[in-house]
Amino acid sequence: MLVGTVLLQHEFNSWKTTPLWKEKLQHLEKTFTEKAIKITSYIYEDDKKNKKNNAKNEKKEADDNTHAERLLLNHGYLREAIYTENTTYLESDTVKKILTKSFYGTESVHGKTV
Incomplete structure (x- = not known):
């Protein structure tokens, strides 16, 4: 999905693209980004659920x-999002939760949940 946003952004920036197509491309880029967020969210939630279900392998999974x-x-999702400035x-x-968990070991830092 994020690769699709890159392709859409390149086409959007082309001088040959008409204003009507630019509007459609922006809409598609927003849709692709939302789908990428949903997919990442589902994978993250599934990871959390699996971790809870596999309590006996907790140390290994940690x-x-x-x-x-x-x-x-x-796999470059973060790199692609930064490169394309997909804020x-x-x-x-x-x-934010995934990165905080990855770097700090927990979803909340100093009592603030991300």
Whole structure:
């Protein structure tokens, strides 16, 4: 989805693109970003649910990155969002929670839940 937003943004910035198409492209980019946030959110929530269900493997899982963290950090989702300046994705609660959990080990820092 984030790759799709990059393609849409390149087409939007083209001088050949008419104003009507630019409006449609902006709408599609917003839709793609919202879908990417939902997908990331579902993966993150599923990771949390699986972690609770597998209590006996808790220590091993605590050391491993979750699927959502791997997608953001290792598979380039975060890099693509930064490169394309997709602030909607970067400022979403889900992305903030994943990054906070990844770097601080918890979803809340100093009593503030992200």
